[in-house]
Amino acid sequence: MSSRCYDLIVIGAGIIGTSCADAAAAEGLRVAIVEPGPIGGGSTAAAMGHLVAMDDDPAELALTRYSLHEWELFASLPEAEFSRCGTLWVARNEAEARVIPARIARLGAAKVEAHAIDTQNLYELEPALAPGLYGGLLVPREAVVYPPRMALYLAQRAQSNGATLYAGRSASKLGHAAGTDQVLLDDGTQLSGPTLVATGCALPTLLPQLPMRARKGHLLITERYPGVLHHQLLELGYADSAHGDADSSVAFNVQPRPTGQILIGSSREFSATDSAVSPAMVRRMLERAFDFMPSLRQLQALRTWTGFRPTTPDGRPYLGAVPGQNKLWVAAGHEGLGVTTALGSARLMLDLLLGRTPAIDPAPYAPSRVIA
Amino acid sequence: MSVLYVNGQRVEVPAGASVAAAIAQVTADFRRSVSGESRAPLCGMGICFECRVSIDGVAHRRSCMTPAEDGMQVQTDSGRLDRHAP
Amino acid sequence: MTLRFDVLIVGAGPAGLAAAQAAASHGARVGLLDAQARLGGQVWRHDVRHPAPGAARDAINALKQVTFLGQHQVIAAEPQRLLVETPQGAEHLSYATLILATGARELLLPFPGWTLPGVTGAGGLQALVKQAWPIAGKRVVVAGTGPLLLAAAATLRKHGAHLLGIVEQAPQSAVHAFARQLLHWPARAVQAVGLRARLAGVPYRFGSIVRHAYGEQQLGAIEIEDAHGKQRLDCDHLALGYGLLPNTELAQLLGCALDYGTPEQASAHPHVIVDRLLRTSVADVYAAGEACGIGGLAAARIEGAIAGHAAAGAEAAASALLPRRAKERRFASLLAKHFALDPRLHQLATPQTIICRCEDVTLSALDGFTDARAAKLATRCGMGACQGRICGSALAELGRFPRSGSRPPLFPARLSSLVQATPSLSDEISRSST
Numbered sequence: 001m002s003s004r005c006y007d008l009i010v011i012g013a014g015i016i017g018t019s020c021a022d023a024a025a026a027e028g029l030r031v032a033i034v035e036p037g038p039i040g041g042g043s044t045a046a047a048m049g050h051l052v053a054m055d056d057d058p059a060e061l062a063l064t065r066y067s068l069h070e071w072e073l074f075a076s077l078p079e080a081e082f083s084r085c086g087t088l089w090v091a092r093n094e095a096e097a098r099v100i101p102a103r104i105a106r107l108g109a110a111k112v113e114a115h116a117i118d119t120q121n122l123y124e125l126e127p128a129l130a131p132g133l134y135g136g137l138l139v140p141r142e143a144v145v146y147p148p149r150m151a152l153y154l155a156q157r158a159q160s161n162g163a164t165l166y167a168g169r170s171a172s173k174l175g176h177a178a179g180t181d182q183v184l185l186d187d188g189t190q191l192s193g194p195t196l197v198a199t200g201c202a203l204p205t206l207l208p209q210l211p212m213r214a215r216k217g218h219l220l221i222t223e224r225y226p227g228v229l230h231h232q233l234l235e236l237g238y239a240d241s242a243h244g245d246a247d248s249s250v251a252f253n254v255q256p257r258p259t260g261q262i263l264i265g266s267s268r269e270f271s272a273t274d275s276a277v278s279p280a281m282v283r284r285m286l287e288r289a290f291d292f293m294p295s296l297r298q299l300q301a302l303r304t305w306t307g308f309r310p311t312t313p314d315g316r317p318y319l320g321a322v323p324g325q326n327k328l329w330v331a332a333g334h335e336g337l338g339v340t341t342a343l344g345s346a347r348l349m350l351d352l353l354l355g356r357t358p359a360i361d362p363a364p365y366a367p368s369r370v371i372a
Numbered sequence: 373m374s375v376l377y378v379n380g381q382r383v384e385v386p387a388g389a390s391v392a393a394a395i396a397q398v399t400a401d402f403r404r405s406v407s408g409e410s411r412a413p414l415c416g417m418g419i420c421f422e423c424r425v426s427i428d429g430v431a432h433r434r435s436c437m438t439p440a441e442d443g444m445q446v447q448t449d450s451g452r453l454d455r456h457a458p
Numbered sequence: 459m460t461l462r463f464d465v466l467i468v469g470a471g472p473a474g475l476a477a478a479q480a481a482a483s484h485g486a487r488v489g490l491l492d493a494q495a496r497l498g499g500q501v502w503r504h505d506v507r508h509p510a511p512g513a514a515r516d517a518i519n520a521l522k523q524v525t526f527l528g529q530h531q532v533i534a535a536e537p538q539r540l541l542v543e544t545p546q547g548a549e550h551l552s553y554a555t556l557i558l559a560t561g562a563r564e565l566l567l568p569f570p571g572w573t574l575p576g577v578t579g580a581g582g583l584q585a586l587v588k589q590a591w592p593i594a595g596k597r598v599v600v601a602g603t604g605p606l607l608l609a610a611a612a613t614l615r616k617h618g619a620h621l622l623g624i625v626e627q628a629p630q631s632a633v634h635a636f637a638r639q640l641l642h643w644p645a646r647a648v649q650a651v652g653l654r655a656r657l658a659g660v661p662y663r664f665g666s667i668v669r670h671a672y673g674e675q676q677l678g679a680i681e682i683e684d685a686h687g688k689q690r691l692d693c694d695h696l697a698l699g700y701g702l703l704p705n706t707e708l709a710q711l712l713g714c715a716l717d718y719g720t721p722e723q724a725s726a727h728p729h730v731i732v733d734r735l736l737r738t739s740v741a742d743v744y745a746a747g748e749a750c751g752i753g754g755l756a757a758a759r760i761e762g763a764i765a766g767h768a769a770a771g772a773e774a775a776a777s778a779l780l781p782r783r784a785k786e787r788r789f790a791s792l793l794a795k796h797f798a799l800d801p802r803l804h805q806l807a808t809p810q811t812i813i814c815r816c817e818d819v820t821l822s823a824l825d826g827f828t829d830a831r832a833a834k835l836a837t838r839c840g841m842g843a844c845q846g847r848i849c850g851s852a853l854a855e856l857g858r859f860p861r862s863g864s865r866p867p868l869f870p871a872r873l874s875s876l877v878q879a880t881p882s883l884s885d886e887i888s889r890s891s892t
Contacts, residue, residue, distance in 0.1 A: 038832035045835050148835040223432045223843060223870060224406075259406070264873075277866055279534055279541070283877045290877070297874035300432050301867055302843060388496075388506040389590030396591050400575040400676040407818040410675050412575030414815070414848070416582030417500055418493055419563050421843035421870075422815060432843070432870070436586060437529075439495050 003190035006032045006164075008353065009183050010196050011171045011206070014044040015147050015339050016331050017198035018154035019346035025161035027350060032191055033155060033163055034183070036170040040151025043200050043338060046307020048219065048255055048263055049145045050232050051340050052087055055106040056239050059316060059364035064337065065110045066360050067344025071143070079153040081146035083258045088117065088125060088231040089137040089238070090252070090292060096236045100137045107139065114139045128228055128295050137236065144232060144255055147339045166191075174206055176328035194327040196349065200310040203318075203332045210318055210367055212333055214308035216269040218281050223300040226260035235292065238266075247271055250285045252292045262299065264289050268309075277304045309335045312370070317341070319348055319365035329353065330367055376444040379451030391435035391446055392416075392423050402435065404449040426452075460539070463489035463525070465769045466553035468532060468540070468708060471499020472755055473747025473762035474559035475517040478524045480766025480775070481557075489551060491527035491542060493869075499561055500581060501755055505588040508616060517759075527551070533875060534866035535711050538742070541866075541875070548875035555742045555769040558709050558730065559762055562702035562748035565727075568813050568821070568852050569806035570670045572698075576677025580610040580699030587617045594618030599680060599691065601625035601668045602699035604797040608653040610697060611660065622693055623661040625682055627700075627800045630664035636796035643789055669806060671696055700799060703727035703851055704749045710864040715739035717751070718860070726854040735776050736765040744769050754793070757786035804856050814849040816842020824853070830862040843870050 006029075010021040013035035025031045038045070051071055053064045074080040091097035100116050107114040117136040123129060125138070159165055166185060175182035176195060183191040197206050201214040235252040246268075253266040267285045272278065282304055289296055312318060312333040322328040331349050334341055348365070351358040374385050378398040385394045392413050395402060401410040403424050413423040418437040426447040427433045435446070465481040467474045470492035478490040490497075496504040502514035510518070527542070530551075534541040539552035564579040571577065578586070580600055587593045598619045600611045607624055615621050626633060640647040666684040671677055679692045706716055709730045715738070719725030729751040736744045746765035747758030760783045767776035807813065809822035817838040827833035830840060830850060839853075840846030840862070850861035867876065 038829070038835055040835060041831065152836050220873075220876075222873070225431065279536055279866065279876070282866075286873055286877045290873075297872070298430065299873050300843075300870045301873050301876060302870050303841070303845070304866055385590050386506045388504060390586070392586060393590035393592065396586075402575070405573070405815065405818050409573055409812075409818070410575055411573060411815070412676070413578060413586060414566065414582060415564065415579050416585040417563065417579075418869075419844060419847050420566075420815070424843065436589075437493060 003182060003192040004032070006030045006191060006193035008032070008196060009034065009191050009193050010198060011183070012197065012199035012202070012332075013039045013151065013155055013165075014042050014198065014200055015040060015047075015151045015342040016200065016334065016345060017196075018151045018158065019342040020196055020198060020331055020349050021158040021163055022154040023346040023350045024353070025158040025163045027354070031158060031163035032166060032193070033158065034166045034169060034171050034185060034191075036168060038148075039155045040148035042202075043307050043309060044151050045148040046217070046219065046305060047147045047339050048253070048265055049147045049339055050087070050255060051143045051145060052232070052337075053107060053110065053112045053139065053142070054239065054337065055103055055110070057315065059361075060337065061106065061110050062360045063341045063344050063348070063365070065112060066347070067341045068112075070343035070347065071145070074145070074150070075143070077153070079149050081149065081258055082143055083256075084141065084143040085256050086138060086140040086231045087142040088233050089139070089236045090122070090129065090233055091134045091136050091236045093134050097135050099236065100135075103137055112139060113141055126230060126233065128293055130292055130294050133292070138231075142232065144257070145339065171206060174328065176322075176325040179326050181327045194329065194353065196329040196331060196353075197322075198331045200332050200338070201308045203310065203330070207322060207330060209371055210322070210330065210333075211313050211370055213270060213311045214273070215311045215335065216267070216272040216306055216308055217265065217336075218267045218277065218285055218304060218306050220264045220282065220286070220304045221257070221302050222262045222264070223302055224260035225262060225299055228295070228299075229254060229256040229262050231256070233292070248281070250281075250288045252288050254289060254293065254296075261302070262296070264296070275306050275308075277306055310338070311335045314369070317345065317365055318367040319345055320352055320362060320367050323368045323371050374440045374442050376440055376442065376446060378446045379448060385440045389440045391425070391427060391438040391440050391444065394440050395425065395435055395446060395448060399448060399450060401450040402448050410450070460550040460552055461489065461525075462552045463487050464554045465489070465557065465766070466540070466551055466555070467491070467557045467559055467766075469499060469559035469561050469747075470494070470497045470526065471501060471559060471561050471747065471758065472517065473561070473758040473765075474499065474557070475521065476759045476762030477557045477559055477746055477766035477769070479517070479520050479522075480763045481770040482521070482523045484767070484770040484772050486770040488524045489527060489553070490521075490524050491530040491532070491551065493529065493531045495528045497526060497528075500585060503585050503588050506590050531869050531871070532708055533868050533871040535708065543871050543875040548872075548878045553742075555744065557765045557769055558714075558738070558743065558745040558749050559747050559758075559765075560705040560708055560749045562704050562752055563847070565700045565703050565855060566698065566848055566852060567700050567803055567806065567855065568811050569668070570808055570811055571672055571677070573812050573815055574671050574673045574677045575675070576673065576694060577671050577696045577698065580607055580697040583695060583697040584610040584613045587614055587619075593695070595620060596694040597622050597692065598695040598697060599623055599625060599668070599693045600697045600699075602701070603627045603799065604699065604701060604793060605650065605653075606699055606702075608650075608657060610699060612653050612656045614697070615657065615660070619695075621657070621660045622691060623663060624657070625666045625668060626662065626664050627667050627803060628664065628797050632796045633664055636792065639792055646789070667800060667803060667806075668696060668698065700803065701797065702748060702752045704729040704751060706730055706749060707847075707864045707868055709738065709745060709749060711866065711868055712743055713740050714743060714745070726857070726860070727851060734780060735768040735773065736761060737768070751790075752794070753787050753790040757783065757790055760786055807856070813852060814839040814842065816844055816849075819849070824858060827859065829859050833859070834862070845869070
C-alpha cells in the first residue's frame with residue numbers, strides 16, 4: 001500500500017498540535033493532522049485558558065513572553081474569546097507580600113508590566129474579596145481565552161492553508177526508530193514524512209522513553225454573574241501549589257469569563273488516574289476559594305469537570321528532536337501552561353524543523369535532557 | 373393566600389401557588405436569554421430553567437419550583453432592565 | 459447532617475409513593491424525597507384549586523412511617539449516599555438500598571417560534587396551572603400526541619381555559635385503532651370516555667401538526683398543517699406534548715447500565731436496565747416506573763410496589779406482582795405503536811431555529827458535528843443551566859447525536875452545597891495527609 005507524503009505529520013490536535021500545524025501550514029508546508037477525538041478535546045478542553053506569566057523559571061518565562069506576544073495577534077478574534085481581565089495575585093499578609101518586589105523585577109526584565117497593589121487598592125479592584133487581606137500584585141495586560149474553540153480555529157485555518165485532517169484516527173505505529181519516516185494509522189492508512197508528536201498526556205503511548213505524568217485537576221463553572229469578579233485572581237502562594245511536589249494540593253484561582261460566568265480552580269493531584277470528579281477534591285478547592293471570596297458560596301455551580309496536565313520531571317515541555325530517531329519531533333509536556341505557551345512553542349518548533357535559529361534559546365526544552 | 377412582590381408590584385396568589393404563577397400575573401417576560409430574547413416557563417417542572425428569576429436577591433432561581441411565600445421580592449430580567457432604564 | 463435510611467426513594471410520584479408504602483409495610487426505615495414541595499410527582503401534582511383524584515389521595519394517605527423530604531434536589535452521588543440540596547442548605551442521605559423513581563419529562567421538539575413565552579409543554583402547562591398559573595379565559599391550543607393531551611386539556615379547561623382545539627399528530631385511523639384496543643383495558647376505556655365527556659365541544663383534529671409559532675414578545679398565533687393545507691390560528695398559549703422520555707441522569711451518575719436500544723432499532727432516549735425484581739446493574743440500586751422506559755401510571759404503581767418490596771427484602775411479595783407488571787407494560791407498547799411520531803416533526807426546525815435555549819445556539823451552528831462533546835466545546839450547545847436536558851434530548855430525537863453523560867452537580871447547585879455537607883471519613887484521611 002502506498003503512503004501519502006507530507007512535509008509534516010502532526011499527531012494530536014490539542015492547542016499544541018493545532019498551533020504547530022497552523023504555523024507549518026502558514027509556511028507552505030504540506031501538513032497532516034491526526035486526531036482520534038474532538039479537536040482540542042483533551043487537556044485543552046479542560047484548561048482554564050489563562051494567559052499568564054509564571055516567573056519562577058527563567059526558561060519558562062522566556063517562552064511565555066515570546067508566546068504572549070503571538071497571542072496578541074488573536075486579541076480581536078471572536079473564536080479566541082480573548083478578554084484582557086488582567087491577573088491579580090493576592091497576598092493574605094505582609095509575609096506573603098514580601099515576594100512582590102522581586103516578582104515585579106523578574107516580570108519587568110521580561111517586559112511584562114506589573115504593579116504592587118496596596119490594601120485599599122486591592123478592595124477597589126475586587127470588592128468581593130474577603131476582609132483582612134493585605135494587598136497584591138497586578139499584571140494588567142494578561143488575558144483569558146477559550147482554548148478548545150481556539151484549537152478548532154487553528155486546525156481549520158491550517159486546513160484552509162492546505163493541511164489534511166485525519167479525524168477519528170490515531171497513530172498506532174511510528175517507523176522513525178527503524179530509520180523510516182512512516183506513520184501507520186489505526187485504520188491502516190500509511191503516512192510518511194517528518195513527524196511531530198503533540199499528544200500531551202498520551203505521549204508515553206508513542207514515546208515511552210520520554211517520562212510524562214498526568215497531573216489531575218478539577219474546575220468548576222458558575223451561572224452568569226456579571227460584575228461580581230473583574231480580574232483573574234490567584235493567591236500568591238499559587239506557585240507553591242503549582243510547582244510543589246505534594247501529591248495533592250489546592251489553590252485559590254478564579255477567573256471571570258466574558259459570559260459573566262466564574263471559573264473556579266484549582267487542584268493538583270499526581271496519584272489520581274481516573275477522570276471522575278472527586279467530591280472531596282471539589283470541596284477542598286471550594287473551601288480555599290471561599291476563604292478568599294466568601295460571597296462565592298451563594299452562587300450557582302453549573303458544572304464541574306476534571307482534566308490532566310501533561311507533566312515532565314522538570315516541569316518544562318519537550319520541544320525538539322527526539323534523540324536517536326529519524327525525523328521525529330516532539331512538542332508536549334507543558335503542564336498547566338500549554339495554552340499560554342502554545343503559540344511560542346509552535347514558532348520555536350518550526351524554526352527547529354526548518355533549520356532556522358529560534359528567537360529564544362531552545363536548549364532548556366531539548367528532549368535529550370531526559371534521555372541518558 | 374400569599375402576598376408577594378413582582379418587580380415591585382403587589383401580587384396575591386392562593387396558598388400553594390408557585391412563584392411562576394405570581395409572575396405570570398404581572399409579565400410574560402421571565403428571563404432574557406443570552407442573545408436578549410424574552411423567555412418564560414417551558415417545561416413547568418424544573419427541567420428547562422427558562423423560568424429563572426431573582427427571588428429575595430438570589431439570582432437564577434427556578435420560579436416554577438419555588439412555592440410563593442408572603443413578602444417575597446421577585447425580580448425578572450425585564451423588571452431589572454426597566455428599573456435601570458434612563 | 460447525615461440521615462440514614464434502609465430504603466431511600468428518589469421521586470414521590472406514583473412509583474415512588476407505591477415503593478415507599480411497600481417498603482414501609484415490612485418495617486423498613488423509608489425516606490422519600492422529591493424536588494417538588496408536595497407529594498404526587500407530575501401526574502398527581504397537587505392542585506391548589508381542585509381535589510386530587512381518588513387514587514392519588516389513597517396513595518398519599520396510605521403512607522405510614524415514611525419520612526417525606528420535599529424540596530430535596532439530588533445534586534451528587536457517592537457510594538451508599540446522595541448529596542441533596544434543600545432551600546435551607548445541603549445534606550447527605552445515606553441508604554442501604556436506593557430506589558430510583560425519577561419519572562419522565564416531556565419530549566420538547568424545536569420548531570420556529572418555540573422559544574416564545576406562551577409556548578410550553580402540555581404536561582408543563584398542566585403543572586403550572588395546578589399551581590395557580592392564570593389561565594382562565596386564555597385561548598389555548600393543546601398539540602402533540604397521545605392520550606396525555608386529553609388529560610392536560612381537561613385540567614386546563616377545569617381551570618377556565620378557553621380551549622381552541624386539540625391537535626393530534628397521529629392519523630385518525632391510528633387513534634381509532636388505539637381506541638378499539640382499549641376494550642381490553644376496561645378501566646382505561648372508562649377513563650377515556652370520561653375525558654372525552656369533559657372535553658365536549660373542543661375540536662379534536664387528527665393528522666395535524668403545529669409548524670410555527672408567531673409573536674413579538676410573546677405567542678400570538680400558530681400555524682397548523684394538516685392534509686388540507688396550512689391554517690393560522692390566534693392563541694395565547696400553545697401546550698405541546700410529543701410524548702415522554704425517562705429521567706435517567708441520576709441512574710447514569712450512579713453508574714447504572716442504560717438501554718439505548720439495538721443497532722437495528724436504536725432509541726434516542728435511554729432507559730435504566732433492570733432485572734425482574736427491578737434491580738439495576740449497580741448493587742443495592744433499584745429503578746421503577748418511567749425511568750425503566752415509558753410505561754404509564756399503572757405500570758409505575760406496580761413497579762414501585764415491586765421495587766419497594768424487593769428493596770425491603772420481601773422477594774415473595776415482589777414476585778407476586780410480576781404478572782400485573784407484564785400486563786401494564788403491554789399497554790405502554792400499544793401507546794408507542796399507535797402514537798409514533800410523524801417524521802415531519804423532525805424537520806420543523808430551520809437552520810435559524812434556536813436549539814440550545816440556555817446558550818442560544820441555532821441548528822445551523824451544529825452542522826457538521828457528530829458528537830455532543832465536540833459540538834459543546836465549539837458552540838456551547840448544552841453548556842447551560844439545563845445541562846442539555848432540553849437541547850440534548852431534542853438533538854438525539856432529531857438523529858443528530860446522543861446526549862453526553864452526567865456529571866455532578868446533577869442540577870445547578872449553590873457552591874456552598876458542594877462543601878456544606880459533612881465530610882466523610884475518606885475525606886478526613888485525605889485532608890490529614892496534606
